[in-house]
Amino acid sequence: MTDRIRDFLRVRRELGRDEGPVMVLDLDVVRDNYTAFARALPDTRVFYAVKANPAPEVLRTLAEMGSCFDTASVVEIQMALSAGATADRVSFGNTIKKERCIARALQLGVRLFAVDCQAEVDKIARAADAVKVAREDVQVFCRILCDGAGAEWPLSRKFGCVPEMAVDVLEHAYRAGLNAYGVSFHVGSQQGNTEAWDGALASASMIFRECAIRGIHLSMVNLGGGFPTRYLKAVPGVESYGDAIFRALTKHFGNQLPETIIEPGRGMVGNAGMIEAEVVLVSQKSDAADEVRWVYLDIGKFGGLAETMDESIRYRILTDHDEDRTVPCVLAGPTCDSADVLYEKTPYPLPVSLAIGDKVLIEGAGAYTTTYAAVAFNGFPPLQSYVI
Amino acid sequence: MTDRIRDFLRVRRELGRDEGPVMVLDLDVVRDNYTAFARALPDTRVFYAVKANPAPEVLRTLAEMGSCFDTASVVEIQMALSAGATADRVSFGNTIKKERCIARALQLGVRLFAVDCQAEVDKIARAADAVKVAREDVQVFCRILCDGAGAEWPLSRKFGCVPEMAVDVLEHAYRAGLNAYGVSFHVGSQQGNTEAWDGALASASMIFRECAIRGIHLSMVNLGGGFPTRYLKAVPGVESYGDAIFRALTKHFGNQLPETIIEPGRGMVGNAGMIEAEVVLVSQKSDAADEVRWVYLDIGKFGGLAETMDESIRYRILTDHDEDRTVPCVLAGPTCDSADVLYEKTPYPLPVSLAIGDKVLIEGAGAYTTTYAAVAFNGFPPLQSYVI
Numbered sequence: 001m002t003d004r005i006r007d008f009l010r011v012r013r014e015l016g017r018d019e020g021p022v023m024v025l026d027l028d029v030v031r032d033n034y035t036a037f038a039r040a041l042p043d044t045r046v047f048y049a050v051k052a053n054p055a056p057e058v059l060r061t062l063a064e065m066g067s068c069f070d071t072a073s074v075v076e077i078q079m080a081l082s083a084g085a086t087a088d089r090v091s092f093g094n095t096i097k098k099e100r101c102i103a104r105a106l107q108l109g110v111r112l113f114a115v116d117c118q119a120e121v122d123k124i125a126r127a128a129d130a131v132k133v134a135r136e137d138v139q140v141f142c143r144i145l146c147d148g149a150g151a152e153w154p155l156s157r158k159f160g161c162v163p164e165m166a167v168d169v170l171e172h173a174y175r176a177g178l179n180a181y182g183v184s185f186h187v188g189s190q191q192g193n194t195e196a197w198d199g200a201l202a203s204a205s206m207i208f209r210e211c212a213i214r215g216i217h218l219s220m221v222n223l224g225g226g227f228p229t230r231y232l233k234a235v236p237g238v239e240s241y242g243d244a245i246f247r248a249l250t251k252h253f254g255n256q257l258p259e260t261i262i263e264p265g266r267g268m269v270g271n272a273g274m275i276e277a278e279v280v281l282v283s284q285k286s287d288a289a290d291e292v293r294w295v296y297l298d299i300g301k302f303g304g305l306a307e308t309m310d311e312s313i314r315y316r317i318l319t320d321h322d323e324d325r326t327v328p329c330v331l332a333g334p335t336c337d338s339a340d341v342l343y344e345k346t347p348y349p350l351p352v353s354l355a356i357g358d359k360v361l362i363e364g365a366g367a368y369t370t371t372y373a374a375v376a377f378n379g380f381p382p383l384q385s386y387v388i
Numbered sequence: 389m390t391d392r393i394r395d396f397l398r399v400r401r402e403l404g405r406d407e408g409p410v411m412v413l414d415l416d417v418v419r420d421n422y423t424a425f426a427r428a429l430p431d432t433r434v435f436y437a438v439k440a441n442p443a444p445e446v447l448r449t450l451a452e453m454g455s456c457f458d459t460a461s462v463v464e465i466q467m468a469l470s471a472g473a474t475a476d477r478v479s480f481g482n483t484i485k486k487e488r489c490i491a492r493a494l495q496l497g498v499r500l501f502a503v504d505c506q507a508e509v510d511k512i513a514r515a516a517d518a519v520k521v522a523r524e525d526v527q528v529f530c531r532i533l534c535d536g537a538g539a540e541w542p543l544s545r546k547f548g549c550v551p552e553m554a555v556d557v558l559e560h561a562y563r564a565g566l567n568a569y570g571v572s573f574h575v576g577s578q579q580g581n582t583e584a585w586d587g588a589l590a591s592a593s594m595i596f597r598e599c600a601i602r603g604i605h606l607s608m609v610n611l612g613g614g615f616p617t618r619y620l621k622a623v624p625g626v627e628s629y630g631d632a633i634f635r636a637l638t639k640h641f642g643n644q645l646p647e648t649i650i651e652p653g654r655g656m657v658g659n660a661g662m663i664e665a666e667v668v669l670v671s672q673k674s675d676a677a678d679e680v681r682w683v684y685l686d687i688g689k690f691g692g693l694a695e696t697m698d699e700s701i702r703y704r705i706l707t708d709h710d711e712d713r714t715v716p717c718v719l720a721g722p723t724c725d726s727a728d729v730l731y732e733k734t735p736y737p738l739p740v741s742l743a744i745g746d747k748v749l750i751e752g753a754g755a756y757t758t759t760y761a762a763v764a765f766n767g768f769p770p771l772q773s774y775v776i
Contacts, residue, residue, distance in 0.1 A: 051724055051766045072724040075767030094724050094766070096669045096684045099745075117671035119744060145673060156726040158682075162674040189726075281484050283505035285533060286550040294546075296484045302760065306690075309697070309727060330545075336439055336460040336482050338544040338577075339697060356507060357487075372690065375763050375770040378439050378482070379463030382763040 001318070001363065002026045005274050008388050009361075018359075021277040021299035022384040025053070025366050027061050029272035033238075034065050037227075037264055040242030044260040047091050049225055050076045052265030052367040053273070057387035059083030062268075070263040074104050081108060091222075093184075093263065095120060095143055095159050102127040106138070114184060114222075116143045116161045118172045125176040139181035140173045141222055142166040144207070146185040146200045149193070160185065163203040167210040174216045182220030182258065183207050189266060190313070191226035194236050194244035198251070205252035220259040221249075227262075229270025231364045232314050238267070266367040273366025275299060275383070279358045280334055293329045295350055297360065300333010300340040304383035305362075306372035308342040318361040321351035329354075335378040389706065389751065390414045393662050396776050397749075406747075409665040409687035410772040413441070413754050415449050417660035421626075422453050425615075425652055428630025432648040435479050437613055438464040440653030440755040441661070445775035447471030450656075458651040462492050469496060479610075481572075481651065483508060483531055483547050490515040494526070502572060502610075504531045504549045506560045513564040527569035528561045529610055530554040532595070534573040534588045537581070548573065551591040555598040562604045570608030570646065571595050577654060578701070579614035582624050582632035586639070593640035608647040609637075615650075617658025619752050620704050626655070654755040661754025663687060663771070667746045668722055681717045683738055685748065688721010688728040692771035693750075694760035696730040706749040709739035723766040 005024045012018050037046050047070040048062050054076060059069070060083045068089040069080035080090050087109025092102070095116040102113065102124055111133075115121050121140060128135050145160040161169065166183060174180040183204040187196040201221070208218050223245060228235040249257055281296040299305055307313040317331075328347035333340035342348075354360075373382040393412045400406050425434050435458040436450050442464060447457070448471045456477040457468035468478050475497025480490070483504040490501065490512055499521075503509050509528060516523050533548040549557065554571060562568040571592040575584040589609070596606050611633060616623040637645055669684040687693060695701040705719075716735035721728035730736075742748075761770040 049724075054764070054767065071767070073767035075764075075769075079767065094722075096720075096722050098666070098668055098686065117669070119671055120669060123744075156729055156732070157673060158720055158726050158729055159724075160673070161671075165674050168675065278486070280486055281505070281507060283507055283549075284553075285545060285548070286553050287556065298486065302694075306762075332484075332546050334482075334484050336437075336547075338546050341544055341546055344544070356511075371763060371765045373763050374694075374759060375761050376442070376463075377759045379442065379459070379461035379467065381463075 001274060001361065002029060004028065004388055008386065009276055018276070020381065020384060021275055021303060022386065023273050023275045023304065023365055023369055025055065025058070025269065025273035025385070025387045027057060027272070027387060030058060030061055030269055031065065033268050033272065034062060034067060036238040037262065037268070040238040041245065041260070041262060044223070044262050047093070047261050047263045048268055049263045049265030050080060051371070053269045054079050054371060055385060055387045056083060058269060068261070074101050077105055077108055077110055087111070097123065099123040099127050103131045106131045106133045111137055112139045112141070112181070114143055115140055115169060115173070116159060118169055121169060121173045121176060121178065125178060135177035136179055139179045141182040141184050141220060142169045143184045144200070144203055146187055149188070149196065163207055166207050167214070170207070170211055170218065171214055171216060180211065180216050180218060182218045182222060184222030184224060186224035187226040189226055190228045192228055192235060194240045195248070196226065197223060197245050198248040201248045201252045208253070208258070218258070220261065223260055223262045225263045225265050225267065227264045227267030229266050229364050229367065232316050269366040270364050271366065273369070275304065275362040275365040275369065277360050277362060279354060279356055279360060282354065282356055292347060293327055294332060295329045295354065296332050296334060298334050299383065300335060300342060302335055302337065302340055302374040302377040303333060303380060304369040304373040305333070305342060307368050311343055311345055314343070315365065316363040317348065317350070318363065319351055319354055319358060321353045321358070324351035324353045326350055327352050335380065337378070389662060389749065390417060392416065392776055396774065397664050406664070408769065408772060409663055409691060410774065411661050411663045411692065411753055411757055413443065413446065413657065413661035413773070413775045415445060415660070415775060418446060418449055418657055419453065421656050421660065422450060422455060424626040425650065425656070428626040429633065429648070429650060432611070432650050435481070435649050435651045436656055437651045437653030438468060439759070441657045442467050442759060443773060443775045444471060446657060456649070462489050465493055465496055465498055475499070485511065487511040487515050491519045494519050494521045499525055500527045500529070500569070502531055503528055503557060503561070504547060506557055509557060509561045509564060509566065513566060523565035524567055527567045528558070529570040529572050529608060530557045531572045532588070532591055534575055537576070537584070551595055554595050555602070558595070558599055558606065559602055559604060568599065568604050568606060570606045570610060572610030572612060574612035575614040577614055578616045580616060580623060582628045583636070584614065585611060585633050586636040589636045589640045596641070596646070606646070608649065611648055611650045613651045613653050613655065615652045615655030617654050617752050617755065620702050658752050658755040661757070663692065663750040663753040663757065665748050665750060667742060667744055667748060670742065670744055680735060681715055682720060683717045683742065684720050684722060686722045687771065688723055688730060690723055690725065690728055690762040690765045691721060691768055692757040692761040693721070693730060695756050699731055699733055702731070703753065704751040705736065705738070706751065707739055707742055707746060709741045712739035712741045714738055715740050723768065725766070
């Protein structure tokens, strides 16, 4: 919670404009986060993961500070360019791309692409020919699987291939005349273990050596995201991650350090945003005294809090009654969908005096909230958002 | 798949307008479904659950045929009224409502409200006073918990209270001067067991008797939704549900049958809609011959297929290669979100010849798709929708 957000919410209430949940994001925090990343990893280029929060003000602020951008789609590329980034500062980091989207990205000037199989390499080569971009000007990096141990939102096997296959994929790119540029991985979102990069860097170093044996000289390691934001538990500072990553890089690459990039999303904007929501109902399922209490908010899984899926992300919730004793509550959203329950397996302690009509503040809500909101489920509008 | 949808998709392709996934819904099927419900339960009023698909054309068609509407929010109430329904044909069926939303609904003429606790009854009484509606004109029904056994999308304990508490809630409404009108329950969405209503109707009958002892004469049983649509497995016809429900009603209420309503959503529009999507990538995670195949579509969990959550709803998928032998595939969406995987625990058999760029047809996609779509996650636009 920052003073600027507190003031904004106070004025919004005084003006009677406080209808419906809202996410407010403080750009000062984003600036501080960017500076911290740049300092913690001084020789690493920062590619902000646009999907975490694509608000134009966030992108403009980061573009001005020198950030590069990791994008998932043509629309996100266009947003990054509109925010003032040049195309050489944009990576098309989604391993799943339509060939016509790759062609469009090339036309927009993007030259850095993620792949995790030969079929995706072939698409890039064909798309380059189609839009008359020299294949050797197109940089391709191959994503490898990573076990994600230690992450709170661990990644599935959806992206990446095994390291041995990555060597073949990069050779395939090289033989197709593309620039076989490097390796990427992702240690899992909200990664609490600063040492989590070590194993993946060992694999990356192996891929560099195997490719060198085949005459292919890779240049870059994309260290991905995973940098956490604070929810309920304290998380290590960015500088701890920087130190640990630098140690692992030196351990595995010796004095031939590769070019590196990082892709923070949650770590860049998570703690900059806060959601204000309203308690719609407090009830019990029976009159029994020991019956668990249900608290229903006007925001839920389909209104922006999708990351509560399987109770993965556990937000810090502030109320005006936080000095009071707490009782374990099931926390749920406002829709008629039975799956719209935020915390039930592990009930959430909330003040016994929390009542219908009270506002609650959900901290660490700057990332992966606004764009996850459903377009109109149950007639509820998407999450409002203000960047200040 | 209907001929009308097939023709529409063919013309869309011929015009080169087939960019991005699309849901196409055939109103003729909706009309047939409405007629089937009306025939199967001739003495029951049909309240279409707007949340399943609030497309204006669907609401207008159903309003013309005489349907009533079950709504989850003020916006859905306004949509039902705009479609031509009078306010006496609208139920505010969400048990979680802001007091100011109840007041707005009353101002719009709605008089039928769901509750599941005394606090919600109090809101309704206060709201009626605030907008000068006589309390006795406001009908309140209390939702009870139901175990949902046999349902493919079983309900949580989010809505409803235990039957014993419902008696107290209805007495509370009665003493507040509201019209204590009846009982509702929901046997679980995509309910395959036609006998599932029996247990809940036993509870409803008990509540009617207990209330009568306290001098309160209830009138109505809201039988909820749960009527399935066909996905992979065949489901019983609507007439089987009608027969089973009538038997259960007679068993528990004898010759004093209450007024009844049903709230079909999925059963009304599910089989009327089909999604056309595109294969973006087919790949493996390693070169091993027995490695599972991954198929990535341009629609996923955040683009409209939210009901694949926990692999609950398993859609029927048609391709142009359906005579070919199939291989088990992991099916995933196009976003950079690792949770955007549709079927992995139980892989989905797809033709071995299915290739990048192929179109696939997802059947039974008329309900709970368009409105679940995220507003802009990863820069992907919400699901396009055509009602024909």
